[in-house]
Amino acid sequence: MSEQPESLRLGEVIETSTVGFVAECDELHCLPPLGSLVSVNGPEGDVIYAVVTYGETGSIDPGRRVVRRGSADLRDQAIYQQNPELRHVLRSVFSAAAIAYRRDDRLSYLLPPLPPPLHYSVERVPTTEAREVTDQPRYFPILAQYRGEIPADQLLAAHARHLYELRGHDRDWLERAARELARIFKHDYDRLVPLLEALDPDLA
């Protein structure tokens, strides 16, 4: 557990690889939003930055299926009140794709040399740090190549929208992001236009 007064910890790594990791959340349903930035320490003191690509809540035991617990009279949050064991038999997990790492104060927009160890803490990246890491959209090509549970375009759009909000509607940044997307998808207008529209209809 972090010693900071307001802990940034979201969960713990339960699967890991060079391209990213899966983490189990400390609290049921407390998942980081799609496209948001998280960090985890590498084995040699690096800090690895990753973008959240997927989230899921389900049974802790793959052999046990989730069944209906409620009715017309018992719904939503009240179900968790009535069934206190649910927090123990369900869990939320999320996946994140590595986009950069920091070693000795130097930020590199490359996949980390070593994947983060299992059971290490995954943390939310505070706003100031997130602004710094994402200032230049140099890592967008890594996200554009993403192959996973959701289409890469959805990931890019979610990420860009999330950052635009985080950065207080930073118009300059949004235009930098749009230019980078245009560069990546210059041979594929059919993909680029909907993507830009998703960010902001004025950009397309």
Add this chain to the structure above:
Amino acid sequence: MTLDVAAIAEELRRLAADTASWEHAGWSALHAAVRDLDETDLRQRLRTAKTSWLLAQAIQGYRGVSPCPPQPERYTVVAADGSVLNPDRHSPLRYYVINLGIVVLAYGDAPQARMESRARLYAGEEDLYLSDLSRRVPISGTVLGFKRAVEELRQAAELARSLDPPVVVLQDGTLILWGLESQPEFVVNWALSPFLEALAALRDARVPVAGFISYPGSSDVMNVMRVSVCDYPLRGMPVNCDHCRARILTEGHRPACDILPDVSDRVLFEQVFKLTPGERSPVYASASTILERYPEADRIHFFYLHTGAEVARVEIPAWVARDQAMLDLLHAAIIDQCSRARGYPLALQEAHELAVIRAEERREVEILVDRMLAQHGVVLRRSAKERSKRGRYV
């Protein structure tokens, strides 16, 4: 596929048809026996009856059903279930592991759940063998089963006593340590002593405890119905099943109670008493001889309960049976628990999930042990039969 199902299908078909038709005839006799039950006459018969089967003793009449009391606004249920891991018989290590699943569920305005697994390895001489002056009995099989049952009750009792009332404790299975009846005295003392201590602790703390038996096979009450239709008293003799049964061979005699179907109490209460979901039967005392070793206040009673999915048997100590408030709390709590897990108490279901040792986990322990022994230069050789089962080659 190695079983030729077609070869046995015809026999099975015939067996099913025979059983169904015979049971049909017995039903009307059973309905009549229950309807026409004369409890005064029955009590007289039971006083002098000689049977080798257990006869339920009614504390307030044999008939009558009780509806589910209103749900308590808040209550806490504690359940413990255990499972045992034995070492591979090829292993030179002697030990066993008891894995307990413990669940505490609190309902009401401050709902909470506590769920944990507690694993403990037992390897000392006193854990592996029971000795008295002349004998040494290994703690394995049935005897180990007693130890597990005692641990489950002990740990649940310890936890329950520290919680705010109302609290109920649920055990999976019986509170009557049946198997002890055939064990040597020193084994009986060894098992019974801590078990009775835990029961007494729950009584002192006024925490009701119940053993929940799903799909019970007992027929204590059916046996009483058989006594009620016996023809011996009509001839001025006490009911004597051994005498009657002996005459089947010597005289071709047909026992009077053969008109009743050979069914268990579960069926009796479902089909004849017609318990509806939530209802329970009257409370009866068990006549099991091992109970003579229990203090009077803890002697086990039981009732049958319709959980919504089946008729289950619920066993309780005497002091709970005699306390209407405690009995009602337990009754309502068990029904509430069953409504959460499709007819089986949720707390027991979760305790079982936490206790169960899966095949992969057993394998993991075996691998770990192999590796540890190898570090000390000991290499396990399995039997040729074992290797053939594991390899499964053609």
